[in-house]
Amino acid sequence: MKKLLTIIKREYLTRVNSKAFIFSTILGPIIMLAFMVVPVLIAMMETGEVTRLAIVDQTGRIFDRVRDSIINEASEGSDPSLPGGLPMDMSQSPEERARQAGMAMKGDIKIEKVAPAGRPLEDLKRELNERVRRKELDGYIVIPPDVLTGKKAEYYGRNVGDFMNSIQIEEGLSRAVNEQRLADTGVDQNLLREMSKRVTLDTFKVSEETEEQDSGEAFFLVLGVGLLIFIMILMYGGTVLSAVMEEKETRIAEILFSSVRPFPLMLGKLVGVSLVALTQFAIWGLLIGGLSIYGVATLKGQGMDLQIPSVSAANVVYFVLFFLIGFFMYASIYAVIGSIVRTYDESQGFLLVAIVPLILSFYLVFPVVRSPESTIAFWASIFPLSSPVIMPVRIISQTLPFWQIGLSLLIGFGTVILLTWLAARIYRIGMLMYGKRATIPEVWRWVRES
Amino acid sequence: MTSSQTTVSLEHVTKRFAEFTAVNDLSLAVRAGRIYGLIGPNGAGKTTTIRMIVNITAPDSGAIQLFGQQMNAGSQDRIGYLPEERGLYRKMRISDQLLFFAELKDFKGRTAKDAVDRWLERMKLVEWKNKKVEALSKGMQQKIQFIAAVIHDPDLLILDEPFSGLDPINMELLKGIVLEFKAAGKTIIFSTHLMELAEKICDDICLINRSQKVLEGSLRDVKRSFGRTSVALRAEGGDGVLDDRSIVASVKRQSDEVEALLAEGVDPQIVLKLLLESGARITKFELVEPTLHDIFIEKLSEGT
Numbered sequence: 001m002k003k004l005l006t007i008i009k010r011e012y013l014t015r016v017n018s019k020a021f022i023f024s025t026i027l028g029p030i031i032m033l034a035f036m037v038v039p040v041l042i043a044m045m046e047t048g049e050v051t052r053l054a055i056v057d058q059t060g061r062i063f064d065r066v067r068d069s070i071i072n073e074a075s076e077g078s079d080p081s082l083p084g085g086l087p088m089d090m091s092q093s094p095e096e097r098a099r100q101a102g103m104a105m106k107g108d109i110k111i112e113k114v115a116p117a118g119r120p121l122e123d124l125k126r127e128l129n130e131r132v133r134r135k136e137l138d139g140y141i142v143i144p145p146d147v148l149t150g151k152k153a154e155y156y157g158r159n160v161g162d163f164m165n166s167i168q169i170e171e172g173l174s175r176a177v178n179e180q181r182l183a184d185t186g187v188d189q190n191l192l193r194e195m196s197k198r199v200t201l202d203t204f205k206v207s208e209e210t211e212e213q214d215s216g217e218a219f220f221l222v223l224g225v226g227l228l229i230f231i232m233i234l235m236y237g238g239t240v241l242s243a244v245m246e247e248k249e250t251r252i253a254e255i256l257f258s259s260v261r262p263f264p265l266m267l268g269k270l271v272g273v274s275l276v277a278l279t280q281f282a283i284w285g286l287l288i289g290g291l292s293i294y295g296v297a298t299l300k301g302q303g304m305d306l307q308i309p310s311v312s313a314a315n316v317v318y319f320v321l322f323f324l325i326g327f328f329m330y331a332s333i334y335a336v337i338g339s340i341v342r343t344y345d346e347s348q349g350f351l352l353v354a355i356v357p358l359i360l361s362f363y364l365v366f367p368v369v370r371s372p373e374s375t376i377a378f379w380a381s382i383f384p385l386s387s388p389v390i391m392p393v394r395i396i397s398q399t400l401p402f403w404q405i406g407l408s409l410l411i412g413f414g415t416v417i418l419l420t421w422l423a424a425r426i427y428r429i430g431m432l433m434y435g436k437r438a439t440i441p442e443v444w445r446w447v448r449e450s
Numbered sequence: 451m452t453s454s455q456t457t458v459s460l461e462h463v464t465k466r467f468a469e470f471t472a473v474n475d476l477s478l479a480v481r482a483g484r485i486y487g488l489i490g491p492n493g494a495g496k497t498t499t500i501r502m503i504v505n506i507t508a509p510d511s512g513a514i515q516l517f518g519q520q521m522n523a524g525s526q527d528r529i530g531y532l533p534e535e536r537g538l539y540r541k542m543r544i545s546d547q548l549l550f551f552a553e554l555k556d557f558k559g560r561t562a563k564d565a566v567d568r569w570l571e572r573m574k575l576v577e578w579k580n581k582k583v584e585a586l587s588k589g590m591q592q593k594i595q596f597i598a599a600v601i602h603d604p605d606l607l608i609l610d611e612p613f614s615g616l617d618p619i620n621m622e623l624l625k626g627i628v629l630e631f632k633a634a635g636k637t638i639i640f641s642t643h644l645m646e647l648a649e650k651i652c653d654d655i656c657l658i659n660r661s662q663k664v665l666e667g668s669l670r671d672v673k674r675s676f677g678r679t680s681v682a683l684r685a686e687g688g689d690g691v692l693d694d695r696s697i698v699a700s701v702k703r704q705s706d707e708v709e710a711l712l713a714e715g716v717d718p719q720i721v722l723k724l725l726l727e728s729g730a731r732i733t734k735f736e737l738v739e740p741t742l743h744d745i746f747i748e749k750l751s752e753g754t
């Protein structure tokens with residue numbers, strides 16, 4: 001297998017030394033950063049300006065409470081009693097998330113009081129509408145006199161679709177009204193705040209040895225395994241394909257096959273290109289990892305309570321293994337495609353078909369999370385095309401016997417080898433009978449014949 | 451290695467692709483230290499035969515022996531192969547590329563690097579060492595390809611149409627190298643459909659047509675056994691004699707000369723007499739050996 005190493009070395013070095021690799025390694029994070037930062041910047045631009053609200057308090061006594069409550073609602077982001085962790089924490093209700101997102105943008109709110117002073121409501125509204133139209137105001141709230149007994153308040157705004165604002169207003173308003181109701185019964189305000197604190201739920205998985213905390217982040221890490229495979233395939237599938245087709249297009253295949261058997265050649269290409277992909281990802285990973293450790297440390301230094309997802313070392317090893325198997329699996333499917341087609345154009349139709357099983361695996365994730373012990377979950381985690389996505393999900397959501405994980409890895413590994421062998425075989429025979437593109441029955445015949 | 455040794459032998463080798471038989475019951479023996487010409491028209495089965503010898507594809511039946519052993523992947527390292535389908539990695543530097551091909555033959559390290567320098571010098575391509583292949587002209591690429599075939603100093607060199615597309619100067623350069631290999635006791639298999647070339651360079655030949663062997667032997671034996679005589683003739687008149695197919699099998703007219711291939715068993719003396727009797731004025735009458743080209747044409751037309 002010395003020749004395998006020679007092939008791997010060439011595939012790896014020629015790619016890593018290319019300008020394209022250096023450029024994409026540098027540009028990759030910049031583009032990714034742009035994708036993440038630009039939308040946030042755009043969102044900030046809109047909420048960055050002061051939101052000006054007016055409140056028509058027809059009760060005459062609740063204005064202060066509503067104002068404080070809405071402003072509180074908008075700036076509660078630094079409240080340490082709220083659950084920390086990732087900004088997009090799916091374990092929370094949608095309103096909760098929206099609220100947090102709203103707070104993250106922290107638009108300043110200015111609230112002015114409009115005293116009815118005996119004027120009819122219609123007059124006031126006409127005047128306020130005019131101010132909204134002149135953009136002196138973003139909106140106003142009309143609190144009816146009998147709001148405490150359940151009458152609805154009304155919000156008039158330039159942009160009623162801005163649901164961040166309306167949720168803040170609704171929450172603030174109802175809290176203020178509740179407080180007022182309780183205050184009317186004589187309950188102390190501080191006690192009140194203490195009592196109305198939210199409850200957050202921490203979830204734990206019971207395993208044989210210990211109970212591990214599992215606060216949802218681990219679940220995202222698991223989905224990350226699948227996503228990473230998906231991203232890698234989208235990014236490097238084409239490279240695998242063109243690597244396999246390179247000798248076909250440059251007609252080097254014949255001289256290579258006079259020195260090395262097709263299987264080491266194919267395996268060498270697969271491993272070489274994959275190492276290039278992993279190198280690039282490792283560079284980015286170290287960069288992102290370094291930055292996030294720095295970021296977490298800084299935030300912790302400022303008193304923020306952030307948790308780093310807790311995953312056992314064994315599981316990390318499993319995730320890495322399934323990630324590798326998954327990547328090689330789909331890369332070898334691309335190698336098979338590359339060995340069948342004659343030109344890159346011809347491959348386009350096949351490429352989409354190849355990742356369909358990967359996409360279907362993602363659809364299976366949710367049923368599997370709900371019942372990880374079902375038959376479908378078992379087979380999806382054993383079947384080689386879906387196991388790299390599904391097995392990590394099962395590992396995290398239930399305690400699995402080792403043989404299942406081992407079997408899944410073994411079948412995955414076997415499939416990669418089989419696909420590579422298949423690609424090598426189709427490639428060699430295809431090279432010997434150049435001319436037209438092979439039909440599927442022909443390919444099948446090649447595989448059966450020597 | 452003595453010349454009695456056999457470097458490559460094929461025994462009753464057959465290779466089919468689906469319904470098409472590319473090589474049919476072919477037996478041949480390539481003697482060590484000689485240049486063996488595998489000749490035949492396009493599509494005769496030359497390339498398939500070579501591919502079986504270099505272990506790219508396996509025969510359906512029959513046996514192939516290399517260096518006196520059953521063929522194995524290890525004997526691949528002792529072969530240098532220049533395929534008809536030429537190709538190099540376009541984006542790779544010349545020196546890296548040659549080292550890669552050498553390493554695939556298990557030839558590496560300092561000696562391989564020295565060999566690359568030596569061969570580039572020999573081919574007058576030193577200044578291109580660190581250039582990429584795509585910067586090279588077709589002819590230069592051809593020479594790089596040739597280096598890739600010989601760099602590991604193989605015991606058996608297989609050249610499939612090696613000189614196609616080369617200018618006369620480079621052709622002489624490569625021919626000289628091939629003859630050096632022969633002088634060093636190496637065996638060379640030379641596949642071509644250019645008869646003049648095969649005639650000049652080969653010791654032994656094997657003529658293949660329609661996936662079967664037509665004849666095999668040393669060039670001298672092949673010519674002798676052909677049993678025909680050609681006459682190079684410069685004369686005025688005598689057309690009646692030349693047109694008589696019982697005397698002259700075929701006539702090839704050149705500018706001011708006629709090359710007449712005599713019919714089987716016809717004595718040239720008789721032809722000369724008949725010509726004189728017919729009143730022809732003869733300025734040249736010379737017996738010439740039949741060319742490989744003549745034999746080739748004759749043998750192929752026999753088959754149809």
